[in-house]
Amino acid sequence: MKINQSHRFSVAPMMDWTDRHCRVFHRLMTRRALLYTEMLTTGAIIHGDRQRLLGYDASEHPVALQLGGSDPQALAEAAKIGADFGYDEININVGCPSDRVKDGRFGACLMAEPELVAEGVAAMKRAVSVPVTVKCRIGIDDQDPELALDALARAVVEAGADALIVHARKAWLNGLSPKENRNIPPLDYDRVYRLKAAMPDVPVIINGGIPGVAEAVAHLAHVDGAMLGRAAYQEPWRLLAVDPEIFGEPAPYANMKDVFEAMMPYMSDQLALGVRLHSMTRHFVGAFHGVRGARAFRRYLAENGTRHGAGIEVLREAIALVETEVEESVAAEASGIAA
Incomplete structure (x- = not known):
């Protein structure tokens, strides 16, 4: 597989944060970073107000749509709708640890069902021509990350996934809140590096606790791309360094x-x-x-x-x-x- 150059740096999908206004703001600070929507459920896209949910400004490209769901047919239908809206990538969420997500059988709980995720990826690949990617954790609860991440990665790559975005933490679905799951499980960047070494032809993007662009650059010695989340949102001025430091191009604006x-x-x-x-x-x-x-x-x-x-x-x-x-x-x- 060939890495999409925009994957070298991306801003994470973040619920209640990365809406269309946020993405326009972020785009003004970096022409090259890949931006992601908030996670949208397949049901909302299929049955809801599509223009309100999926509408975006043309300046946002490249911009990816993140889906939450587990039913392959619904994922394919929602992916097709997103592709028809003009999104540059469709991503499936296999990392969100919230109770609402778990109850809906999507998000991080799908780490326990790699074959189901693979079925969803295959269905989306049949439905769209844009890249289909997977964002996951290194494991959940008592899973061994060495086994769990490999199982998911190999299943979805065989199904046609174009890239893997790995949040380098476990998600504890039993015992930790969604907020705690963003901080308490220890980061294991080396586990993501080992995944890349084991799958050299698969684009692997690292996510989780990366505090700035300089640290993202350091990760690029081991993986194909880095994704910033809270650091990009809470201190957006950091994005002005993305194009010069990651892509070797001038920043869009000076300050x-x-x-x-x-x-x-x-x-x-x-x-x-x-x-x-x-x-x-x-x-x-x-x-x-x-x-x-x-x-x-x-x-x-x-x-x-x-x-x-x-x-x-x-x-x-x-x-x-x-x-x-x-x-x-x-x-x-x-x-x-x-x-």
Whole structure:
């Protein structure tokens, strides 16, 4: 198999976070990263409001649709719908540990049913021409990761999976909450490296606890790609380093202020369509993390972005608070030096 170059760096699918507004924001910071939707269940796609669930902005490409489900026929139907919408990849979730997912017989619990996952992959491959990929854990509960990950990987690759994205932690479906499952099970990056060594022709992307782009680059010595999740969302400024550090190309913009200026036409269009400002600005809270004025920026958006009729000026005013604090800090330091 040939690795899709966009897989060298991707932003993880994250429930309640990586919606269409978030993805447009992220795309402004990296032209090359592969972006993922939130997980959408096959039932929602087949029976729900498809435009609301699947609609996206053309700027988001390359963008992948992540599906949650276990019935091969439903996976194939949902994959076909997603491909017809123009998604560049269809991914099946075999890693989410939430109770709702487990009760629906999809997500991480499918690590125990590799043949069923393989049937789903084969059905999707018959239904679409775009790549079909699998995102999984290294195992669940008392499974031996050496056996469980190999079993799943070999089953889905034989079924035609185009790439494997592996969150380098177990998921404990009994005893840990979904939040705890993101932190408590220890990371085992070496297990993912061994999978790649055992399957050299299969694109393998590593995920889980990667704190930044420099660490993603280090992983590329062992695997084909790296996927950032919470670090990319909570500190989105990190994405400005992706194109220079991963792809050897200039960043789209020099700083977050320029990114926001580029974001504003999209926001104005969405506001005109009736989208609330907070639906977009909620994704911005970490944009100035570590910069003087970041707290004032977050507070201003939180206090004013939810107001009825709040408009683009709220974001401009929040950015101005950051600029003011930075200028005051520079002036104070200069004064100290002069003294």
